[in-house]
Amino acid sequence: MLSQDKTKALRSIPAVETLLAAAPVAELLKDHPRALVVAAAREVTAQARQAILVSSAGDRLLELSLDDLVAKLVARVHAAARPHLTRVINATGVVVHTNLGRAPLAESARRALGTIAEGYSTLEYDLERGERGSRHDHCADLLCELTGAEAALVVNNNAAAVLMVLAALAAGREVVVARGQLVEIGGSFRIPEVMAASGCRLREVGTTNKVYPRDYAAAIGEETALLLKVHTSNYRILGFTASVSGAELAVLGAQHGLPTMEDLGSGVLMDLSEIGLEKEPTVQESIAAGVDIVTFSGDKLLGGPQAGIIVGKKALLDKIKRHPLARALRVGKLTLAALEATLRLYRDLERAWQEIPTLRALRLGVGELRERAERLARAINAISGLSATVLPGVSEVGGGSLPLAELPTYVVGISCDHWTPDELAATLRQGALPVIGRIKDNRLLLDPRTVAPEEDKLLVRALGAALGISRGD
Numbered sequence: 174m175l176s177q178d179k180t181k182a183l184r185s186i187p188a189v190e191t192l193l194a195a196a197p198v199a200e201l202l203k204d205h206p207r208a209l210v211v212a213a214a215r216e217v218t219a220q221a222r223q224a225i226l227v228s229s230a231g232d233r234l235l236e237l238s239l240d241d242l243v244a245k246l247v248a249r250v251h252a253a254a255r256p257h258l259t260r261v262i263n264a265t266g267v268v269v270h271t272n273l274g275r276a277p278l279a280e281s282a283r284r285a286l287g288t289i290a291e292g293y294s295t296l297e298y299d300l301e302r303g304e305r306g307s308r309h310d311h312c313a314d315l316l317c318e319l320t321g322a323e324a325a326l327v328v329n330n331n332a333a334a335v336l337m338v339l340a341a342l343a344a345g346r347e348v349v350v351a352r353g354q355l356v357e358i359g360g361s362f363r364i365p366e367v368m369a370a371s372g373c374r375l376r377e378v379g380t381t382n383k384v385y386p387r388d389y390a391a392a393i394g395e396e397t398a399l400l401l402k403v404h405t406s407n408y409r410i411l412g413f414t415a416s417v418s419g420a421e422l423a424v425l426g427a428q429h430g431l432p433t434m435e436d437l438g439s440g441v442l443m444d445l446s447e448i449g450l451e452k453e454p455t456v457q458e459s460i461a462a463g464v465d466i467v468t469f470s471g472d473k474l475l476g477g478p479q480a481g482i483i484v485g486k487k488a489l490l491d492k493i494k495r496h497p498l499a500r501a502l503r504v505g506k507l508t509l510a511a512l513e514a515t516l517r518l519y520r521d522l523e524r525a526w527q528e529i530p531t532l533r534a535l536r537l538g539v540g541e542l543r544e545r546a547e548r549l550a551r552a553i554n555a556i557s558g559l560s561a562t563v564l565p566g567v568s569e570v571g572g573g574s575l576p577l578a579e580l581p582t583y584v585v586g587i588s589c590d591h592w593t594p595d596e597l598a599a600t601l602r603q604g605a606l607p608v609i610g611r612i613k614d615n616r617l618l619l620d621p622r623t624v625a626p627e628e629d630k631l632l633v634r635a636l637g638a639a640l641g642i643s644r645g646d
Contacts, residue, residue: 262609388417
């Protein structure tokens with residue numbers, strides 16, 4: 174039996190039709206499907222009803238006015254209409270941020286996406302012959318040109334590339350790999366699990382910190398199908414260590430008539446030591462060393478779209494392409510368009526450094542970063558309620574790449590009169606253009622290394638909007 178107070182509160186809830194007749198909701202109906210608005214009206218009234226029903230004796234009963242419910246309805250419709258996948262400003266200082274989409278694309282890659290998306294394309298059509306072609310051809314020549322490989326194939330991501338190679342070349346047989354290279358990649362996917370899913374059997378050799386060519390040689394037998402080297406791109410074992418190079422593994426494979434494979438993980442076509450970073454093995458170097466198959470990612474240090482890239486000997490690639498997984502793991506026209514445009518930039522290395530956002534961010538000098546941080550701080554200090562200070566900091570490469578690398582930077586540390594750093598960060602995440610920073614020493618830190626120069630004004634406007642201030646400059 175409901176109390177009189179609850180009955181009164183329930184009767185105060187407006188009917189759905191009353192909500193729909195309110196002026197702000199009528200405006201919503203001009204731009205949004207009626208079914209969406211009606212569903213939102215039913216949800217807000219149902220929530221109000223439930224809140225009253227579950228209240229205990231002595232609780233202050235919720236009596237929402239029509240304006241209250243209309244405001245909730247409008248907010249719910251706007252939230253439902255907003256795309257779930259949306260652009261953000263990455264001010265974390267993590268260059269290859271997996272949670273924020275990894276590598277942003279170069280302008281030429283973005284243009285290529287738009288061109289291919291707006292109409293039909295030659296995805297599987299050969300213009301010269303006027304008949305069906307293969308989607309595998311679009312990036313293959315470029316990849317061979319840039320890496321020195323005989324053939325190439327693009328699949329969904331690098332985990333898929335590893336899975337596909339193992340399934341095609343080693344299913345039902347053994348793959349020899351060093352114990353210290355049984356890495357876990359993002360999302361708790363582990364190399365042993367990928368190998369098991371491919372149908373091959375893992376044969377560990379060496380110890381956690383040391384492995385020698387003789388360890389591989391001792392493990393080779395009639396059941397051996399492949400010798401595998403996995404680059405530990407997301408961690409390092411330091412100190413008393415020994416490893417087998419790709420060249421050494423290639424020699425051993427040739428001696429025993431076995432194919433060799435190297436999973437480079439992030440994959441890079443540039444010598445990063447030129448900008449003061451730790452030397453990473455390039456794809457070209459692995460191919461030149463004689464490794465038969467090399468796999469790597471497209472959306473990490475390469476700076477392109479998500480993709481798994483397989484390069485190597487033509488005879489082996491032909492076998493991989495014939496495997497049923499080639500269709501299951503193939504990529505679409507948008508990935509191929511963005512990847513091809515990105516790869517074309519590598520024909521001129523200086524142009525690649527300048528135009529590929531990931532490479533450009535890695536090469537930024539502390540002088541330029543400090544100047545940008547100071548400009549941002551001045552603009553932010555003009556917003557009432559905010560205080561900004563320029564501080565030295567450290568950026569990260571991210572994406573499981575170069576785990577020991579520290580990129581010196583300058584950050585903008587922000588304090589707010591109205592909110593804690595957590596509250597300010599949460600408000601910025603909920604903005605029309607979300608801004609993602611990091612919190613340290615009771616400040617919200619914004620790192621310009623991962624903020625594109627053209628996003629500086631957008632970042633300041635987002636901060637102004639967070640405090641209810643509209644800035645037009």
